[in-house]
Amino acid sequence: MSDPDLIVRIAARGDGVTADGRHVAGSAPGDRLLVDGTLIKGPDHVAPVCRHFPECGGCQLQHLSDGAYADYVRSRVAGALAGQGVSAGDVPLAYVSPPRSRRRASLRALRLGKRVQVGFSAQGSHRMVDLAQCEVLEPRLFALVAPLRSLFARHLRDRQPATVDMALVDQGVDLVLSGLAVDGLAVTEALLDFARENKLARLLLDDGDAPMTLWEPDPVTVRFGEVAVGFPPRAFLQATRDGEAALVAAVRGAIGDARMVADLFAGLGTFALSLANDVPGRKLYAAEAARDLVLALQAGGNRLPGRVFPEHRDLFRRPLTPKELDRFDAVILDPPRAGAREQVLQLAAAQVPVIAYVSCNPASFARDAATLIESGYVLEQARPVGQFRWSTHVELVGTFRR
Structure with a gap:
């Protein structure tokens, strides 16, 4: 007879499930749930690699060992x-x-006075997690988080939300920014300087209509097999x-x-x-x-x-x-x-x-x-x-x- 308090699997939404069917958030297969609610960790319950886990909505299962996570996917x-x-x-x-292999992401940004947050939403919430670390994004994408924070500190209106869509293409990073008001030559020049300094493949602004290209030194492409294909903004x-x-x-x-x-x-x-x-x-x-x-x-x-x-x-x-x-x-x-x-x-x-x-x-x-x-x-x-x-x-x- 199986132990009813043993976590035996991970459900579709990431909760552990005991042998008798109880769902336990943050548990791993092999953990044991005590009567008082204490969780005794098993061998497949590991230390998360990111400081933002489990708050950040980018990951739900960093507490699983590699083997347990692969078993979950299967x-x-x-x-x-x-x-x-x-x-x-x-x-x-x-x-x-x-880890660190994700080549596309959509991040949120928000300016609150002098503070600017850039990151993913928190789990089950619209609250934002300001990224100081990310173990899923390809390093070239994460490297833009700090420069974006500085850019938004200068040019994003207070309490104005923005979005950042980023993708790795053949020429580097393709970036689409939404929520920035470009209301003068100085802002345009600052954005061009940002694109140049960060060696972007392309920089586009989206004001609700079709995204407008500000910077694209060479045509942006992605490669499938031996063929390079033009990459439309935000394409899959x-x-x-x-x-x-x-x-x-x-x-x-x-x-x-x-x-x-x-x-x-x-x-x-x-x-x-x-x-x-x-x-x-x-x-x-x-x-x-x-x-x-x-x-x-x-x-x-x-x-x-x-x-x-x-x-x-x-x-x-x-x-x-x-x-x-x-x-x-x-x-x-x-x-x-x-x-x-x-x-x-x-x-x-x-x-x-x-x-x-x-x-x-x-x-x-x-x-x-x-x-x-x-x-x-x-x-x-x-x-x-x-x-x-x-x-x-x-x-x-x-x-x-x-």
Whole structure:
């Protein structure tokens, strides 16, 4: 009989769960909850590496050992599938990105008199944690926190909130600032000096309309495979380079030597451009609803003549039909968090031999997986990936075959 006071797993939102079903915040598997509420730490309960944990909302699980955290990522996937009655042939060990590897982030800023705060929101609160340390951001991103604090101290109005969207691109750091009032030449010159001194790839200001570029010495690009693609402001990127590589590798293993491939919800071409040259004669159709992403993908695809064929298409309103889908040897599916119910229903009625489903939400993935399995697909593997280290955010690649 199991010990009812032993923490046996971590729930989806990060609480530990005892053998008899009680939720205990801040606990780890192997911890023991005493009658008086005291928590006796087990071997997988470790000291957090950041001074801001657990207050900062950027991390929820720094108190877990590396092994316990990898187990949590895997269990999120396995648990979501079990909840839908879905069986996967294999749910392998999770790939987890290392510390200080996050290449994009959205931070908040607020000036309160002479004090300026820049950081993430506190857990479950709108209150801000002023970052003095961050163990998830890539060092080049974190290095901008102090200079931004100084910039906002001079040019952000008192009690005026601002946001900072940052991403690592081929040329360095791409920065979008919202909330700054540029009401004179002096402010503009200060921003240009800031961009120059911090060697930014690009600096944009967003006043509620389209972001305005203030600084961009060279065209900003990101690279997928051998192709550099123009990077629209705030465009989606996988959270870490290594996590992206793990997802691409899993998709590559799923589709094998398929020659006619559809990449649905293609974005900037993370998969289409990375996989286009794998097989001689491969052709990749890429559908994406965001016009700026399609235009960037089109320009990138032009460097692979006859390989990549983008289309501006809203797959929620106009999913590919079975007749269209049956032209392909493989389909790559990478939808938003809500999943791709409309497109999955069409896939269930089609005869595509293999589907590589990339998901950032195990729950919506499991729901869509149940639909595909009911139509005759087999879920061979669900590969967990933890790009958002120490968080409850989990990704995966599912391989379905007819």
